[in-house]
Amino acid sequence: MPRLSRLAAALALSTALVAAGPALAKSKAAQPAPVAELVKAVDIPWQAFTLDNGLRVIVHEDRKAPVVAVSVWYRVGSKHEPKGKTGFAHLFEHLMFNGSENAPGDFFEPLQQVGATDFNGTTSMDRTNYFETVPTGALDRALFLESDRMGHLLGAVTQDKLDNQRGVVQNEKRQGDNNPFGLLRYEIFENLFPTGHPYHHSTIGSMADLDSASLDDVKRWFTDHYGPNNAVLVLAGDIDVATAKAKVTEWFGDIAQGPAVTAPPVSVPTLPAPLAREVRDLIPTTRLYRMWAIPGLNDPEAVPLQMAATVLGGLSSSRLDNAMVRKDPVAVAVAAYAQTFEDAGILIVQADVKEGVDPALVGQKLDAEIARFLETGPTADELQRAAASYLGGTIAGLESVGGFGGKAVTLAEGALYSNDPDHYRTELDRLAKTTPEQAAAVARKWMARPAFSLTYTPGERTEGGENRGGAVTAGKAAAAVAPDRYWNAALGDVGPDTGAAGATAIADRSQLPAVSGLTALDFPAIERTTLRNGIEVVFARRTAVPTVQVAVSFDAGYAADPHDALGTQSLMLSLMDEGTTSLDSIAFAEAKERLGAQIDGTANADETIFSLFALKPNLSASLGLLADYIRHPAFDAQELERVRAQQLNRLKAELNNPNAIASRVLRPALYGADHPYGIPPSGLGNAKAVAAATRDQLVAFHSAWIRPDNARIFVVGDTTLAEVRRQLDATLGQWKPPAAPKGEKHFDIAIPAPQPRILLVDRPKSPQSVIMAGKVLAAKGSDSLEVLRAANDIFGGDFLSRFNMNLRETKGWSYGVRSAVSADKDRLTWVVVAPVQTDRTGDSIREFRSDLQTFLGDKGVTAAELERTVNGSVRELPGSFETSGDVLGGLRSIVKFDRPDNYYETIAAKYEAMSMPAVDAVAREALSVDDLVYVVVGDASIVKPQLDGLGLNVETVAPAN
Numbered sequence: 001m002p003r004l005s006r007l008a009a010a011l012a013l014s015t016a017l018v019a020a021g022p023a024l025a026k027s028k029a030a031q032p033a034p035v036a037e038l039v040k041a042v043d044i045p046w047q048a049f050t051l052d053n054g055l056r057v058i059v060h061e062d063r064k065a066p067v068v069a070v071s072v073w074y075r076v077g078s079k080h081e082p083k084g085k086t087g088f089a090h091l092f093e094h095l096m097f098n099g100s101e102n103a104p105g106d107f108f109e110p111l112q113q114v115g116a117t118d119f120n121g122t123t124s125m126d127r128t129n130y131f132e133t134v135p136t137g138a139l140d141r142a143l144f145l146e147s148d149r150m151g152h153l154l155g156a157v158t159q160d161k162l163d164n165q166r167g168v169v170q171n172e173k174r175q176g177d178n179n180p181f182g183l184l185r186y187e188i189f190e191n192l193f194p195t196g197h198p199y200h201h202s203t204i205g206s207m208a209d210l211d212s213a214s215l216d217d218v219k220r221w222f223t224d225h226y227g228p229n230n231a232v233l234v235l236a237g238d239i240d241v242a243t244a245k246a247k248v249t250e251w252f253g254d255i256a257q258g259p260a261v262t263a264p265p266v267s268v269p270t271l272p273a274p275l276a277r278e279v280r281d282l283i284p285t286t287r288l289y290r291m292w293a294i295p296g297l298n299d300p301e302a303v304p305l306q307m308a309a310t311v312l313g314g315l316s317s318s319r320l321d322n323a324m325v326r327k328d329p330v331a332v333a334v335a336a337y338a339q340t341f342e343d344a345g346i347l348i349v350q351a352d353v354k355e356g357v358d359p360a361l362v363g364q365k366l367d368a369e370i371a372r373f374l375e376t377g378p379t380a381d382e383l384q385r386a387a388a389s390y391l392g393g394t395i396a397g398l399e400s401v402g403g404f405g406g407k408a409v410t411l412a413e414g415a416l417y418s419n420d421p422d423h424y425r426t427e428l429d430r431l432a433k434t435t436p437e438q439a440a441a442v443a444r445k446w447m448a449r450p451a452f453s454l455t456y457t458p459g460e461r462t463e464g465g466e467n468r469g470g471a472v473t474a475g476k477a478a479a480a481v482a483p484d485r486y487w488n489a490a491l492g493d494v495g496p497d498t499g500a501a502g503a504t505a506i507a508d509r510s511q512l513p514a515v516s517g518l519t520a521l522d523f524p525a526i527e528r529t530t531l532r533n534g535i536e537v538v539f540a541r542r543t544a545v546p547t548v549q550v551a552v553s554f555d556a557g558y559a560a561d562p563h564d565a566l567g568t569q570s571l572m573l574s575l576m577d578e579g580t581t582s583l584d585s586i587a588f589a590e591a592k593e594r595l596g597a598q599i600d601g602t603a604n605a606d607e608t609i610f611s612l613f614a615l616k617p618n619l620s621a622s623l624g625l626l627a628d629y630i631r632h633p634a635f636d637a638q639e640l641e642r643v644r645a646q647q648l649n650r651l652k653a654e655l656n657n658p659n660a661i662a663s664r665v666l667r668p669a670l671y672g673a674d675h676p677y678g679i680p681p682s683g684l685g686n687a688k689a690v691a692a693a694t695r696d697q698l699v700a701f702h703s704a705w706i707r708p709d710n711a712r713i714f715v716v717g718d719t720t721l722a723e724v725r726r727q728l729d730a731t732l733g734q735w736k737p738p739a740a741p742k743g744e745k746h747f748d749i750a751i752p753a754p755q756p757r758i759l760l761v762d763r764p765k766s767p768q769s770v771i772m773a774g775k776v777l778a779a780k781g782s783d784s785l786e787v788l789r790a791a792n793d794i795f796g797g798d799f800l801s802r803f804n805m806n807l808r809e810t811k812g813w814s815y816g817v818r819s820a821v822s823a824d825k826d827r828l829t830w831v832v833v834a835p836v837q838t839d840r841t842g843d844s845i846r847e848f849r850s851d852l853q854t855f856l857g858d859k860g861v862t863a864a865e866l867e868r869t870v871n872g873s874v875r876e877l878p879g880s881f882e883t884s885g886d887v888l889g890g891l892r893s894i895v896k897f898d899r900p901d902n903y904y905e906t907i908a909a910k911y912e913a914m915s916m917p918a919v920d921a922v923a924r925e926a927l928s929v930d931d932l933v934y935v936v937v938g939d940a941s942i943v944k945p946q947l948d949g950l951g952l953n954v955e956t957v958a959p960a961n
Contacts (some may be wrong), residue, residue: 087205227258
């Protein structure tokens with residue numbers, strides 16, 4: 001998939017996670033920490049060395065948890081693919097997980113055995129990466145695996161593996177194509193980048209090219225691109241450079257260099273004239289796009305251009321939001337963002353048309369607002385807010401050592417794309433120094449060029465993605481990569497532990513390295529206090545980054561929604577974003593952005609949560625914003641009509657999403673329409689109720705549920721309990737409950753007896769079917785569920801589960817299937833989700849029933865499955881609570897399910913005490929084959945004949961809207 005730059009990703013995260021809300025009037029004058037001060041907090045010290053074979057190694061020491069992130073980045077992506085070979089880079093990424101010469105099984109097996117977290121691989125236009133975070137005592141095993149697939153892979157690549165992963169990748173393509181806007185990726189790159197351009201074709205590739213990939217083709221791809229001299233290895237966490245040098249030399253030192261790697265020349269194209277195209281899709285409303293190709297991430301203009309785009313349409317208080325959604329609501333949503341890749345990028349502006357408004361009128365207004373922005377440019381205050389929002393997201397992301405966006409990723413990206421692991425500093429420096437004049441100039445330079453205007457119109461698709469994603473012509477011959485001057489020269493001056501590692505070694509690959517010296521989880525000490533009005537505060541101190549996270553939780557959730565007015569709570573939360581009795585939504589959004597704070601209101605089945613992410617220097621003012629947002633919503637009647645239109649649009653979108661459709665049908669079928677959980681799980685409700693909801697209803701709901709005698713506060717971060725209690729007492733401690741009675745939820749409603757059947761929802765021309773099956777369990781969330789969850793993991797709960805390995809790794813009919821035990825407070829469900837290729841829908845259900853029957857019958861849990869599950873569950877505990885967000889989730893879970901404070905420190909013993917008979921007994925008691933309800937969302941003309949032969953009653957239904 002296309003790479004989102006760190007800057008763009010953080011800006012998107014910092015705005016997407018925030019629901020704009022109001023603040024105390026006095027908070028308007030709060031002085032946030034200067035951007036320059038926040039920049040100083042972003043620091044990732046590192047040391048580096050290079051092996052004789054060219055492998056570049058970066059080491060970052062972070063001792064906060066006994067884990068090490070291992071991240072291997074290869075300079076090969078879809079831009080390196082010639083004509084007829086599209087999708088090869090991504091296909092090979094899949095093959096790299098299917099075993100090597102000295103580790104012949106699936107790589108997820110030994111990684112799960114050691115308790116790896118955040119392990120995966122991804123492919124973009126510019127690179128392929130593989131990563132895992134492992135306990136310190138398992139580092140040798142991780143290095144063994146990564147080095148074995150780098151240097152000892154080809155003997156393990158077989159025709160069977162290629163055929164299987166080809167099918168998996170093609171189902172991944174179908175799964176993406178099947179979603180609303182699933183074909184957008186093809187439209188963007190095929191139209192902005194001309195035929196023959198390295199960015200013209202999709203990373204997923206074309207079906208035809210994937211079909212034509214031969215065993216010789218993929219082996220040659222490995223030989224040409226996967227040498228150590230074309231890779232960067234980052235180790236971040238509980239390790240020092242001396243240890244890293246010894247271990248990396250042992251495992252990677254004897255791998256021979258690969259051939260010199262070539263890279264294609266990449267330009268930033270300009271359309272010769274404005275280009276317009278219209279497509280149809282199963283979407284809720286017309287969406288208008290304006291797009292341009294822009295410079296890559298190393299261009300000095302990339303950061304100012306991203307900042308300008310953020311001001312235009314990336315902030316909660318953006319120009320487009322204020323003009324087109326708030327003041328003159330012709331759109332229900334707008335956005336502007338820049339994605340930069342290594343050599344080029346894309347800038348996208350979009351608007352979702354409000355129902356009843358002429359799309360042509362919205363297009364004119366969108367173009368006028370873009371022109372007005374290009375004429376005036378951003379203000380200094382807007383740029384400060386964009387910078388603070390970005391820095392808040394960056395600091396939060398860097399608490400993690402690895403995964404998809406932690407410190408290892410930041411260093412690897414800088415090394416691979418910019419020949420400088422410190423490139424993030426360059427970006428931050430450019431961000432801090434961007435002036436309004438500079439941002440305006442670069443915006444005019446790039447956005448005044450001819451645009452690609454794409455109109456997405458609701459309707460049945462006229463084409464699918466089966467024939468999209470390929471390159472039409474090969475383009476010019478590739479040019480050789482210039483010598484890597486940074487790594488050849490600059491690294492020698494980094495420090496005393498930096499330099500070439502000249503020795504090579506032949507590691508013992510006869511068996512997997514032993515795992516030793518593992519450290520048990522040391523969950524942070526939990527402290528408690530009570531505010532002056534009786535609200536309990538649950539606190540854990542974490543000082544790795546200067547941030548504080550707060551969750552104010554109310555015992556409400558979607559289960560509190562009136563069943564004759566479903567969607568009430570979602571509408572209330574949206575309207576709360578639109579102002580308090582002292583500040584409107586624009587004023588709140590601006591204050592929040594200046595502070596680099598993230599504030600939102602969300603709900604799950606059982607809880608309504610108002611969350612705050614705050615930078616430590618700005619905590620007091622941020623808590624003021626949070627408190628006023630919760631306590632004093634204006635519930636403006638005019639704003640209600642705007643958020644009502646937005647929710648109705650989200651409902652339409654849900655009714656076009658195959659997974660959401662299946663969930664909307666299954667939950668009421670399992671629980672019954674009268675049960676608190678027997679509602680669509682998104683909480684969006686139904687269109688009739690949302691359209692009829694009044695302001696008084698929302699006020700009454702707030703009074704009944706969002707109140708201090710129904711609240712609990714959780715805090716994790718770089719502060720003390722005494723200090724945060726003082727600040728909370730000044731904001732939420734003075735809050736008194738209203739006179740209205742507190743709301744009640746009633747879970748004593750009888751759950752209907754299971755009626756096994758298939759509920760079929762017709763979705764014509766779907767390239768995949770979504771199968772969802774489930775039942776209500778006798779268990780509740782507060783029960784001891786460790787054994788049941790272990791049984792579920794073995795059958796269908798993780799990658800190595802029986803069901804996933806069958807449908808994905810053996811049959812190749814799906815990109816991935818899963819089963820899960822829900823995490824609700826009252827009666828739980830067990831649900832299986834399987835997106836499968838359309839022509840295998842009936843066969844997939846047949847396989848599922850067979851797999852489950854044998855699992856619950858004479859082929860129960862094996863010793864190997866139990867060992868893998870127990871080892872993984874125990875050893876992953878330290879890595880599972882690496883960040884403040886992880887700890888916050890743990891605190892909330894402990895309280896929600898009435899567990900002891902030391903629960904997570906005692907859970908290892910519960911896993912280690914499990915036996916095969918015990919797991920089998922729990923599985924056979926809770927799970928079953930013959931009392932499941934199935935929902936299938938797919939093309940009925942193809943699917944129904946397959947379902948009719950399964951021996952289950954098939955009912956064609958439509959989801960409630």
